[in-house]
Amino acid sequence: MSDDKTREIFVTGLRNAHAMENQALSIMKPQVKRIENYPEMAAMLQQHINETQGQIDRIEEILTSLAEDYSTLKDLALSLTGSLAALGHSVAGDEILKNSMANFAFENFEIAAYKSLITIAELGGYAGLVSPLQMSLDQEVAMAAWLEENLRPTTIKFANLKEAGQTAKV
Template identity: 70%
Template sequence: MTDNQTREIFVTGLRNAHAMENQALSIMKPQIKRIENYPEIAAKLEQHIAETDGQIQRLEDILAGLDEDHSSLKDMALSLTGAMAAMGHSVAGDEILKNSFANYAFENFEIAAYKSLLTVAEAGGYSAATTGLQASLAEERAMAEWLDANIVAVTTKFLSLREAGETAKI
């Protein structure tokens, strides 16, 4: 593979990751607005939104270092699909559970994307990018681990609220 091919793959991956992180924001922000009974989830989402903003900035910095820019079209398209997914869950009686499952799946998708980007960065000699990519990977892993560790508690609370006659609204 030529250096140009590796660079093209890397830049495309960075642009895709930038759009992916914008999609993540469009998923998490509507969830926070709807949370009533799960303050621990709201707090964690707020924290991860701040991390995601940092991840977007790191990706923009890496792209700028390569004299490239993010793809506004990809950003917009994935943000729209994220907002649609969040809206789709809002009509479900078990919205908090569906959101928890979707968030866990999305975090693992992001983990895979960052692992792949790190592999391409290493193959292409883009060592200046690895620190930022590793930081983003660590944040995504931490969020996925938190979601995994809390799914039983969220489900139990949901059941308890339902049993008490509460709406169990997120």
């Protein structure tokens, strides 16, 4: 594979990752605003929102170092789909469970994206750009692990609230 093709793949992947992280924000921000009965979830989502902004900043720094820019069109398109997904879950009677499952799936998608970007960076001779990507990957792995560990307790709390006749709303 030529250096030009590898660079093209890398830049496209970075633009996609930038849009993906904006999509993540458009999913998490409405969720965290609606959470009432799950303070641990709200705190973790807020922490990850802050991390996600840092991930976006790192991607922008990498793109700038390559004399490239992110794709506003991709960002807008994925942000819109993220907002629609968040809205769709908000009408579900088990919104907190739907959000937990969707967030876990999305985190694993992000993990795969960063692993792929790191591989392309290494193949393309961009070893100096691996560290910020690895930092983002580590944050995604930590969030996915937290969501996985907390799916059972969140489900139990939801079921207990519902059984007690209390609002099980997020």
